[in-house]
Amino acid sequence: MHLRFTEEELGTLVEMVSLAAEVASWNERPGSEEGVGAYEALEEKVLEKAKHAGHGTHISFDEEKQRHHLTPEYQDGSFYQQCYDEFRNEVFWEELVIRLADRDLAKAIGMQAWQNLTEEQRRSRTQDLEKRYWEEFSKNGIERVAVIFPPGEG
Structure with missing residues (x-):
């Protein structure tokens, strides 16, 4: 060919x-x-x-x-590098939002109930949380994100 x-x-x-x-x-x-x-x-x-x-x-x-x-x-x-950087940036924010929303849902309903949900069920139950995180990160980036260590670890 x-x-x-x-x-x-x-x-x-x-x-x-x-x-x-x-x-x-x-x-x-x-x-x-x-x-x-x-x-x-x-x-x-x-x-x-x-x-x-x-x-x-x-x-x-x-x-x-x-x-x-x-x-x-x-x-x-290069355009290639712009695409790669944008891809990495979008994946970072999407993963952060989804993981935080999933964490909050698991806390609210319990880990066993969370594990019994399908991915589609989780996404439908975390829509409002995800929207709230997107708004926060769009406005403030990670400026207001803090890690709270358990007693004796920080």
Whole structure:
């Protein structure tokens, strides 16, 4: 199979495979090694071809790891990095909101009752709590978040 790309399309492809490989690299589930390796191998192949096709200023070779990668200078201003940063930011806030709302629900109904609920039931019962946390974090970030240690631990 042969594909032809314009210079712009090749640049987009380079960013896409690098973004996918970066996200995949966070997968630490048992058995994920093969999938992560496939992403990294495809990234390596695309980056190597792109380097020889004129994108060499954006791609460097790590002798120690024996792999190509996008240069930090290129990553800093890239759309790929903006997407990755935005993804991480959104996941952080969503996970924080959901976990705090779940914690509050479990406290209110008891851990056993909470464990007996499906994910859908939990989300429907925590909608108001999640909304309240979203409003708080949208307005104040983590400025008003505090950890209260049990006596003797803080």
